[in-house]
Amino acid sequence: MDSGEQGRFGTDVYAGRLRAATAAAADAGLAGLVITPGYDLRYLVGSRAQTFERLTALVLPADGEPTVVVPRMELASLKDSAVVELGVAVRDWVDGDDPYRLVADALGGGRVATAVTDAMPALHLLPLADVFGVVPVLATDVLRRLRMIKDAAEIDALRKAGAAIDRVHARVPEFLIPGRTEADVAADIAEAIVAEGHSEVAFIIVGSGPNGADPHHECSDRALQVGDVVVVDIGGPYEPGYNSDSTRTYSIGEPDEDVAARYGVLQRAQRAAVAAVRPGVTAEQVDAAARDVLAAEGLAEVFVHRTGHGIGLSVHEEPYIVAGNDLPLEEGMAFSIEPGIYFPGQWGARIEDIVVVTADGAQSVNDRPHELVVVPV
Template sequence: MESPRFDASVYARRLSAAAAATAEAGLTGLVISPGYDLRYLIGSRADTFERLTALVLPASGDPTVVVPRLELASFRGSFLSELGVAVRDWVDGDNPYELVSAALGGAPAATAVTDSMPALHVLPLVGVLGVLPVLATDVLRGLRMVKEECEVDALRKAGSAIDRVHARVPEFLVPGRTEADVAADIAEAIVAEGHSEVSFIIVGSGPHGADPHHRYSDRELQVGDIVVVDIGGTYEPGYNSDSTRTYSLGEPSSVVAEQYLLLQRAQRAALDFVRPGVTAEQVDAAARDVLAEAGLGEFFVHRTGHGIGLSVHEEPYIVAGNDLPLAPGMAFSIEPGIYFPGQWGARIEDIVVVTEDGALAVNNRPHELIVVPVS
C-alpha cells in the first residue's frame, strides 16, 4: 500500500527552494540518503543501508535518484516523473558513487549530505567527489523550520488526535496498575485516535516523574502519586504529535499544588511571549524566569522546547543561546518542567505554530494538574 503524501506540487516547490538554497550556499549540490530530509523533499520513505540510495539535487540541473535495482519498488507510485527526477539504478558490482558524481557534473564537486548518511557511504563519496562534504542541515534548515499550510494542517490534526488520547488517560491511571500497563493502553489509544504509529510514551509515576526521559516500568501506581504522561505519535503523511500533561492520583498536597501553579504560570508566560521577531532564547527565558524568581530555577533542567514536524525533535530549539528570530510557520513545543529527584516531577507541553501576530496552539487540553479520583 502506497504511503500517503502531499500533492506533487508541494514537493516541486521544495526541490526548487532547496536547489536555490544550495546555489546560495556556494555548493554544487545535495546528496540526500533515506531519512527525514528525503521524505521532506520528495515524499519517499525508501529505507536502505549497505547499498546506496540517494537523491542527488544539483544547484542547477535536473535531480536524480540513485537506487539499487532491487530497491526500485520502493519508489513505485511516487512522484518522480511528475517532479522531473531521473532514476539511475545500479546492481551489485557497479559503483553507485560514480553515478552520484556524474549527476553532479563530475569531480570535484562541493556537496552537502544529509546528517543521517552513514560513514559507509560518506567515505566512498569523498573519494569520487574529491572534497569532503558538509552537512545539508545548514542548507535545508530554513526550509524545514517554516511549515507550509499543509504541514500546519497535519500538525493540527495530530495535536487534536493526541488531545483525544490525553482525555482518556485518567481512566488508565488506577492504583495497583503498573506504568507499563498504562503505557500499553495509551499505545492502543494513540492508534485508535488516528495516528498511524506510536512515536514514544512516557509514564513517570511518583519518583519516576523526576526523570524527564523516563519511559515506563513495572512500578505500580499508588494513591498520592503525581504522574507525568508525555506521549506522541505519527499522523499521516508523517507529522508528529507531542503533548505532556501531569496527573495526580487523588488530591495533591498543598506544596505540590503551589509548585504546579508556578509551573503552569511559566508555561503560560512562554506561550504568551511567542510572536514573530522574538528570539528562541527569549521564549526560553520567559518560562525560566518565572520559575527562577520563585526559587525553582534549579529544578528546570532542560530547554523549553524543540521544533517538530516529520521528526519529533528538529529545529528550532527553544533554548538559551539560540538567538534565532521566530517567523510565521515555525512549529515547536513549549514544555517547561520541574523535577525533584527521588520525589516527583511535572511538565506541561503544547505544540505551537507561530502566526503573523502570535501563536496557534495545536493542543487544547486543560493545563491544570488533573486530579484523578481514587477510592
C-alpha cells in the first residue's frame, strides 16, 4: 500500500512543502512558523492530529530544522503522517512540562517574531505570546500562496474527487421522485457520495421549488412536486482529503418557458466565467465575466453571492472569485465557478464546476452536462 492509499501523498511531496514554507517564513522576516492541528498541518506533513487542551505543534524555524512538539500520550497521532519518514525531530512532553517553552526553544529562544496558523486556539496562542514576549502574527499570508498553487499530486486528487461527484450527479435523477422529501433525497445522495469513493459527506443541498431560492438551504421535509426546479449542491473529501463540490439544477417535468429562458442566461454566464480564466486575469475579472452576462439580461439583482471559491483540503479556501479581489490568477490555482440566480418564494438555479488554471486557460474537473436536467414524470 502506498502513501496515497494511506490517506496522504508520498514523503517527497511533504519535504518540498516544508522547504517552501521555511523559505516563505524567512522571506517574510519571521523567526519561524508554529502550526497546530488543522488544514495547514495536514498540508505540510499529512497529519490529521486534532486540537486538544494539550499543545501539539509543528515548529518550523526559518533557520534550522523542524520539530514537532507533542504530548507523549498523543504520539500515536503522528503515526499516519509523514513526520517519521521526513526525519522531523519529535519533542514529546508530559503533564507538568511547559510545551510553550519547548516551542520557543525550537525557535532559538528569546523574543521572536513568529507566525501561527489561523486555526490555533486562543488557549495556546496566549501562552505562546507570553513565552515569546510578542504576539505572533497569522501565518495565512506566508502559507496562502503555497496552498493556492496546487501541485501535480493535488490536481490529480481534485480530478478524482470531481469524477466521483460527477458519478453521484449522474444518479440524482433517480432520487427525484414526486412525493419524496428533500431529506429523503439527501439521504440517498449521502449514501451515493460514499459509495462513489468519498471518505465522507461534507455537505448536501437539496433545494426544491421555493427552497432553491436560498443558496445555503440544506434539506427539509418539503415533498417534491411536479414542476419543481431543484438545486443539488454536493461534495465531500476524497482521499487523501481533497474535496469535490459540484452543483447541478434539475426540473421535475418540463420547465415553463420563463424558467428555461432564465436558466439559459445562467448557462451563458457560467461559460463566460470559465472562458475568462487564464493566468494574469484577476479573480474579480472572472467574477465580472459571469455577472455582466446576467446584468445584461436584467438578472444582476438575483445573483447574490460571489462567483467562486478556492478548494483543496478545505471546501472553501483562497482564492475567492469575488468583486474587489485583484489577485492575478496563476497556473495551478483551483476554484469553483458557480453563478446562481434566485427568485425568493419561487425557485433558484446554480451551475458549479471546479476548474484548475492551466498555462492558457482553465480545465474543469467536472464533466456533467450544464443543461437543466429534466426528470421525466
